[in-house]
Amino acid sequence: MHQNWAGNLTYSAREIVRPTSLEQLADVVTAADHVRALGSRHSFNDVADTPGVHVQVDVLDDGRPAVDLLDQDGAENGIVSVNAGLRYGEVSRGLHATGRALGNMASLPHISVAGAVATATHGSGDANQSLSGAVVGLEIMSPGGELRRITRAEHPDVFAGTVVSLGALGVVTRVELTTVPTFSVRQDVAQELPWDDYLDNFDAIMSAAYSVSAFTRWDDPAVRDIWFKSKAGSDGGRVPEVPGARWATTPVHPLPGVDPSACTEQLGVAGPWHERLSHFRLEFTPSAGDEVQSEYLLPRRNVVAAVEAMRRLGPKVAPLLATSEIRTVAGDDLWLSPFDEPSVGFHFTWLPREADVRAVLPDVEAALLPLGARPHWGKVSTVDPRDMAALYPRFGDFRALADRFDPEGRLRGGFVGRLLAG
Structure with a gap:
């Protein structure tokens, strides 16, 4: 029996196989009654689960450079x-x-x-x-x-x-x-920006750098931290212009009070893109996995109403939260992508109390789903998979594609099995 990274889920698969060649992979997938790929196990629900064989391709060698x-x-x-x-x-x-x-x-x-x-x-x-x-x-x-x-x-x-x-x-x-x-990136962190200033200037703030993330627990009197990741030329770049911002003078972690040594370098020190765009460094494990995560993606045009709704829920969700993050994402044309227009993500890193989290999620979903929110496919929510399917206009086309690729349903299990069974 094996678990996901957070330890909140035990998979149903009877074994894990790591083929080293395409031939071995073909033997595995054709022989198994049920089979699914397994990645780095960073999903918090059973989206990757199967009652059969899990396949990891991280050591697969197809004769080409990795x-x-x-x-x-x-x-x-x-x-x-x-x-x-x-x-x-x-x-x-x-x-x-x-x-x-x-x-x-x-x-x-x-x-x-x-x-x-x-x-x-x-x-x-x-x-x-x-x-x-x-x-x-x-x-x-x-x-x-x-x-x-x-x-x-x-x-x-x-x-x-x-x-x-x-x-x-x-x-x-x-x-x-x-x-x-x-390209090079510098990272600067603004702290304690009043909510009114943040919402009144949301577009300007979220566009003030190449990548921007805001952190809160929703009951905070101000937006606790806003991380700005700015492209930096040979001059090292400049601190973004954000009226009312107070800039951090020591490194911070997304979770209040946690040692920031696992985080990518801050304080405006420019460095290569791959050492700044992520919040955490590859050589560190950012936490022991003792957390539960949820996320809801919604149209950017509804962000003010969504923030106001979550702030009203602040007293209820904050006792269960390690932190929550607000991010923007550009739109795309992918059938099961939640980003079919410019979007905002509300990410929740919960304390490892899943029963309590699941008890409060219906309140979060009642506040956000009417504003067009969709749950992240790989995180914890209480939305029925059949209801999630209804949120995607091209889901019927996807179901037909899945039937064509996998007519016997051998790739279906866990969440995906429930999603496609509706």
Whole structure:
């Protein structure tokens, strides 16, 4: 029996297999009655669960470099093909060495590429799409052992349905991502900005840097911390212009009172993109995993009403919260992406009291779902999977695609089984 990273979920799979070749992978997926890919186990629900065999592709060798830059002519948007099981921190280090960069990173560099892409996981930034938005191609092994390459250019009819796929189409072995020339970033943290100033100037504040994250526990009298990650040229860049901001003079952690040594460098010290865009350093485990996470993604146009609703819930949710984060994400066209327009994410890092958390989540959802919120695919919510399906206009098309790729339903289990059974 094995568990997810947080330890709040024990998987149902009877074994884990880590094939080292495509041939071994084909043998596993064709022989198993039920099979699903497993990434870095950073999901907090059973979206990756199966009653059969879990497959990890982090040591799979298909004869190509694990980080393979396909376009090395210096083009603005070169393409890199990566082993789907690699963690973003590993990909970013290899890519940076070639002079290229990813346009976005999540808070944790410890998550696997395929797992993050399949669940529409994201970073932050007004102009930055989720990690899934960088995908231009996928190689997927079907339950029948057939390896398919699907690209945006060659398969425009189905590509948008294959990226955020929740693992329901097969085992992804490689992911092709757009890249940009490498760049430097500085990180500055503003503290104790009054809520009125934050909401009155929301657009200006969230666009004041390349990536911006605001932290609160919702009962705070002011926005506790706002992390600004700004592109920095040869001059090292400048502190963003944020009226009323008081800038931190010592490093901080997203969780109040926690040692910030695991965090990426702050205080305006410029460094490579892959050492700043994530909140945490790859070489550190940001916590022991003793937490539960939820997240709700909603249209940016409703942010003021959503913040006001959450502040009214502050006295109820704050005793269960380690911290909560507000981020912006650009829109995309992927069928199961919650970002079909400019969006805001409300992320909740809860104390490891899941029963108590589940008791308060209906209040959070009653406040946010009428404003267009959708739960993150890989985090804890109390929304019925059938109701989640109804939140996506192209879900019927996705169901048909899943039936086509997996007619026997061998890739279905856990949350995905319930989602597609409705």
